[in-house]
Amino acid sequence: MIKLTVNDQPYTVDVEPTMPLLWVIRDVLHLTGTKYGCGMAQCGACTVHLNGEAVRSCVTPVKRAENQKVTTIEGLSTDFSHPLQQAWQEEDVPQCGYCQSGQLMSAAVLLRENPNPTDQDIDDAMSGNICRCGTYPRIRKAIHRAAAMQKTGGAQ
Amino acid sequence: MSQSTYTRRRFLKTGSTVTGGLLLSFFIPASAKRLGEKAGSNSTFVPNAYLNITPDNNVKIMLAHVEMGQGVWTTLPMLIAEELDCDWNKVIVEHAGPGEPYKHTAYGLQITGGSTSTWSEFDRYRQAGATAKAMLLEAAAKQFNVPVSSCRAEKGFVIAGDKRASYGELAEAAGKLTVPTNVTLKDKKDWLLLGKPTKRLDAKAKSNGAAQFGMDVHFPGMLIAVVAHAPVFGATPQSFDATAAKAITGVRDVVKIPTGVAVIADHFWAAKKGRDALKITWNMGPGENFSTASQFDSYRKLAETKGTPAAQAGNVTDALAKTTKQIKAEYIFPYLAHAPMEPLNCTVKVSGNSCEIWTGTQMPGVDQATAASILGLKPEQVKLNILFLGGGFGRRATPTSDFVSEAVQVAKASGKFIKLVWSREDDIRGGYYRPAFLHAVQIGIGENGLPAAWKHTLVGQSIVAGTPFQGMIKNGIDPTSAEGVMDSPYLESIPDHAIELHSPKAPPTVLWWRSVGHTHTAFVMETLIDELATAAGKDPVAYRRDLLKSKRHLGVLELVADKSGWNKPLPAGRFRGIAVHESFGSYVSQVAEISLDNGHLKVHRVVCAIDCGLAVNPEGVRAQMESGIIYGLTAVLYGEISLNNGRVQQRNFHDYKILRMNETPQIEVYIADSTEKMGGAGEPGVPPLAPAIANALFAATGKRVRKLPLQAADLMKA
Amino acid sequence: MNSRIPISSFCIIAVVTAAALSFTNNDDNRSWAQIKATSASDRIASENAFLQVYKVFMSPRCMNCHPAGDVPLNGDDNHLHPQGVKRGEDGKGLYALKCANCHQTQNTPGLNMPPGAEDWHLPAANMKLVFQGKSPHELAMQMKDPKTNGGKSPHDLIEHMKTGLVKWGWKPGEGRTTPPLSYTEFYNKFKEWIDKGAVVPPAGAK
Incomplete structure (x- = not known):
């Protein structure tokens, strides 16, 4: 039995300790906002926050998250109030949308650690998240927009 | 149309x-x-x-x-x-x-x-x-x-x-x-809405995890199925030993289906571990003898023989003989996987005389009929629910309903309510690729510097042959093979031309891949026109003006030339290339600006002009141009599926690379104010990108690109 | 009287002590200045030992995390880490691309899966410890200068070679080649290089 806290909810799961956190989140807890894309930390679709860091849950053994704090896209905000989510909508970012949970979770760490990111900072933070639809230019704009929103007092 | x-x-x-x-x-x-x-x-x-x-x-x-x-x-x-x-x-x-x-x-x-x-x-x-x-x-x-x-x-x-x-x-x-x-x-x-930039209605659900894709389907009692697929195309499972697989906690069943052996488990991880533990003997069949290296040798030989005429005017042999200056070129294009971000999946529940399916598909009716036929049901007994597709690009429009069929087969063989999930490896190695193509072209240049004779032979598998779409083949020509060459606007100005097609068979399954035949035909046409312009000592835009009669081609060419600053000098070390191509009823021209640093290509800027007639949602058209440019750039830089002894050499995103944020150019899109007939937007942004890059590379290196993806030598000066 | 003991006696005692410690490997507080080859044969042995360990340092398992730029390298062809990962101030990556976001404390099983070890990181930005592109001469100079080796004493450097991160090079996970020497050979040669004088191969030595 492994105890986890996901989006501030406590869970106890009966899985082997090496099982990737991704499959615990998706197939055991049925929180499906976190996506499977490659299973080898290449694409970032499975990105969640583990104690605030943007870990790739497809290669993170669930044991590493034991008694730790996990946040998924469902917990980024409960009311769509995160400036990145607002900016994503304003800039019409998603296309197929499958990678966007991971993109947002990565961007959230960038914005927390660097409230005023440059294009280079965005490259340095976001190049681990693949988008096959090519929404990168809009992701870039949305991150800048969210940064600006934060400065003027957050999302409306 | x-x-x-x-x-x-x-x-x-x-x-x-x-x-x-x-x-x-x-x-x-x-x-x-x-x-x-x-x-x-x-x-x-x-x-x-x-x-x-x-x-x-x-x-x-x-x-x-x-x-x-x-x-x-x-x-x-x-x-x-x-x-x-x-x-x-x-x-x-x-x-x-x-x-x-x-x-x-x-x-x-x-x-x-x-x-x-x-x-x-x-x-x-x-x-x-x-x-x-x-x-x-x-x-x-x-x-x-x-x-x-x-x-x-x-x-x-x-x-x-x-x-x-x-x-x-x-x-x-x-x-x-x-x-x-x-x-x-x-x-x-x-109009209050049409023609006005309008924000996506699905953006919110796709930014908070709420959007449901096929992969996200879950019901109590539903199990996850992962299939061990054949290592080579056309192979079938002969026998298997599931002892070790069944010993894995969570594995519920192992069943043989026509396309492989399915492991059914409580969750994906157990199913995948079960699959890894299977011992399977395969009937390999002839697919094992297939390699892409020798494929192009046989295509080359085929190109030297008479093909099926796709377009013809005058007498190209005589006309070629009359010209003193000629260009002879061979182009090679690899197989390409679509690699949508959401791996293929399909959920199937069979109960008595009915079946319910949940999946993301581009052809629901075909899938429904195929599922019904596998189960011996009438189509109306199969309820098919469509969820968001995590990318399609053509891969989710298979005439054989490959992944839906497979899921139905697993449900049928096991009697269980299952969600079939393909791993990324299954996707990259699963076939239904953009077919590999070889083009052999011979052009005779007239005294005026314009092409006087154009002989062009294409060799590549037909996408529709042997499928329910076979009726698209007319006079032996699958238009998806030769579109973009056989109907090229340049041919109008070339009195003697002959376009021929060979459609050989090969083991890998093939399919439409975002912009289909135009993925390779636009590259050949637009790089050759650039080469002809150079031979004639003319500016590539001016040369196209001399050749093109279609006002929509010319319209986007002028628009992109203007917006990109084509006539203005570039900073030292920057180079640019242009291409223009019509596909799916839309006319797109792009200018790519690049630099080379020690064999490393950087694409700085892509300027794009499109005439799609009325742009119902200009913001959507703009997004599709950006998307097509990035999709095209991935193919130019990295896209290649190769096979050796029947086995696909690539496996996942580490060796089938996809363009990333730090490689993405600045993209500018200009939509022509047009009252012409409406065309499409999803695909037409792809074709001009590759030739625009190759033409920019020529400007930088003096070398012509004849093979995609780009090779290291293409990025060095001649 | 103690005050009359000649200074040279202290020196002799110090040297004897240092020599003894070099065999016990404990409480080794020699400084780099104190390490000198004392014979021609030691000089040759030390230099040769370095040329051997140099091959290990230049192997992809070591060099890939000691890159010339700020992007770690991958594979036996030393290509840039494809996710555009950057060193960061502390050598542990940046923002959403911190090393530990993908690299666990052990290798993730499977071909081409992310390798892992405790404290997976690059050298910090203020002390990059670049191996890539360095000649044996340059690398040896860099290694024995505390200003360019991260303030490490000879003892510290020997201890670094015992860390899990260095040892990972010899159990790098499926599909990765290992350095040209065994770990024990490497460790012994490295220690021999220092013990016999930390001789810097001449410029041009290979």
């Missing part, structure tokens, strides 16, 4: 829905033009789209096409909402399941593909909105006891003087009225 080819006699049916609202289905004779069928062979009347207005004033719009990123979730509702004058914020969108009402107006079967959704629904969806509004106005006139002419519709309300009723309030009464046979569509100048 024209929107005026079908008669507009409509047979509308209305009725009250279970919620008491107005349900509007309407019936239009579908276009006679089914794929591969002769015009006029289909005279049956089939129902089309429907919308539903609920008492709470929401407007539910059913999509005849599926959302896979291209934006129909927003664009098609815009068409209805424009005519209906409803409150845009009260629009609810759903995918329609398979059914007669949702068949494509031009293709005659239910399909999302060919960059056709918006133009093919332009009239039908607007008619739906206009008809519903007419009925709501009439219902209101009766309720208010005023003439219809004194009523007007605005944001989901009918207003007459100081009287006002919401569509929701009027829906039930409206549903009891006779359907008008003759409604007038709005004049373009009165």
Whole structure:
């Protein structure tokens, strides 16, 4: 039995300790906002926050998250109030949308650690998240927009 | 393809829905033009789209096409909402399941593909909105006891003087009225939505984890299936030992199916571990002898023989002999995987004489029929639910319904309620690739520097041969193989030309891949035109002006030249290339600006101009151009599936690389203000990108690119 | 009288002590200045030992995390880490691309899966410890200068070679080649290089 806290909810799961956190989140807890894309930390679709860091849950053994704090896209905000989510909508970012949970979770760490990111900072933070639809230019704009929103007092 | 080819006699049916609202289905004779069928062979009347207005004033719009990123979730509702004058914020969108009402107006079967959704629904969806509004106005006139002419519709309300009723309030009464046979569509100048940048209706659900993709389907009692697929194309499982697999905690069953051995487990991780533990003996078959290296040798030999004529004028042999200057070129294009971000998946529940399926598919009707035939059911006994597609690019439009069939086979063999999940490895190695192609071209240059003779032979597998789409083959030519060459606008100016095609068979399965034949034909044509311009000592834009007669080609060429600053000098170390190409009814020209640093290519900027006729949602068109450019750039830099001894050499994103944020150029998109015939947007942004890059590389290195993806040597100066 | 003991006696005692410690490997507080080859044969042995361990340092398992730029390298062809991962101030990556976001404390099983070890990181930005592109001469100079080796004493450097991160090079996970020497050979040679004088191969030595 492994105890986890996901989006501030406590869970106890009966899985082997090496099982990737991704499959615990998706197939055991049925929180499906976190996506499977490659299973080898290449694409970032499975990105969640583990104690605030943007870990790739497809290669993170669930044991590493034991008694730790996990946040998924469902917990980024409960009311769509995160400036990145607002900016994503304003800039019409998603296309197929499958990678966007991971993109947002990565961007959230960038914005927390660097409230005023440059294009280079965005490259340095976001190049681990693949988008096959090519929404990168809009992701870039949305991150800048969210940064600006934060400065003027957050999302409306 | 024209929107005026079908008669507009409509047979509308209305009725009250279970919620008491107005349900509007309407019936239009579908276009006679089914794929591969002769015009006029289909005279049956089939129902089309429907919308539903609920008492709470929401407007539910059913999509005849599926959302896979291209934006129909927003664009098609815009068409209805424009005519209906409803409150845009009260629009609810759903995918329609398979059914007669949702068949494509031009293709005659239910399909999302060919960059056709918006133009093919332009009239039908607007008619739906206009008809519903007419009925709501009439219902209101009766309720208010005023003439219809004194009523007007605005944001989901009918207003007459100081009287006002919401569509929701009027829906039930409206549903009891006779359907008008003759409604007038709005004049373009009165449009409130069409032609205006409109934000996506699915953006929120796709930014908070709520959007449901096929992969996200979950029901109590549902198990996960992972299939061990054959290591080579055409191989079948002979025998297997599942002892070790079954010993893994969570594994529930192991069953043999035609395409492999399925491990069924409580969750993906157990199923995958089970798959890794299987011992399988395969009947390999001839697929094991296939390698891409030798494939191109045999294609080269084939290209030297007479092929099936695809386009011809004059006498190319004589004309070639008369020219003194010639260009001879061979081009090679690899197999390409679509690699949508959401790996393929399909959930199947079979119970007694019915079956329910949940998946993301571009061809629901075909999938439904295939599932029914596997189970010995009638299509109507199979309910198919469509979820968001995590990318399609053609991969989710398989004539063989490959992943749906496989899921149904697993459910049938195991008797279990399963969700089939492909791993990324299954996807990359699973075939249905853009076919590998070889082009052999010989051009004779006239005294004026223009091409006088053009002999062009293409060699590559047919996508449609042997599929239900075989009827598309005309006079031995699969148009998806030679489109972009056989109908090239340059041929008009070349008196003697001969385009020939060979369609050999090969073990890997092939499929339409975003922009299909244009993925390779545009590259060949546009790099050769650039080469001819250089040979003639002319500027590439000026040279194209001399050759092109089509005003839409010329229009986007001039627009992109202007916006990119084509005539202005570039900073030292920067180089640019241009290309222009029509596909799917839209005309796109792109300029790529690059630099080379020690064998490393950086694409700084891509400027794109498109003439797609009316851009219903310009923001959507812009997004699709950006998307196509990035999709195309991935193929130029990295795209290659190779096989050795029948085995696909690539496996996942580490060796089938996809463009990333730090490689993405600055992209500018300009949409021509056009009243020309509408074209598509999902695909036409892809074809010009690769030749624009290759032409820029020539400017930088003096070397011509003859093979994709780019090789290290292409990035060094000659 | 103690005060009359000649200074040279202290020196002799110190040298004897240092020599003794070099065999016990404990409480080794020699400074680099104190390490000198004391014979021609030691000089040759030390230099040769370095040329051997140099091959290990230049192997992809070591060099890939001691890159010339700020992007770690991958694979036996030393290509740039494809996710555009950057060093960061502390050598542990940046923002959403911190090393530990993908690299666990052990290798993730499977071909081409992210390798892992405790404290997976690059050298910090203020002390990059670049191996890539360095000649034996340059690398040896860099290694024995506390200003360019991260302030490490000879003892510290020997201890670094015992860390899990260095040892990972010899159990790098499926599909990755290992350095040309065994770990024990490497460790002994490295220690021999220092013990016999930390001789810097001449410029041009290979």
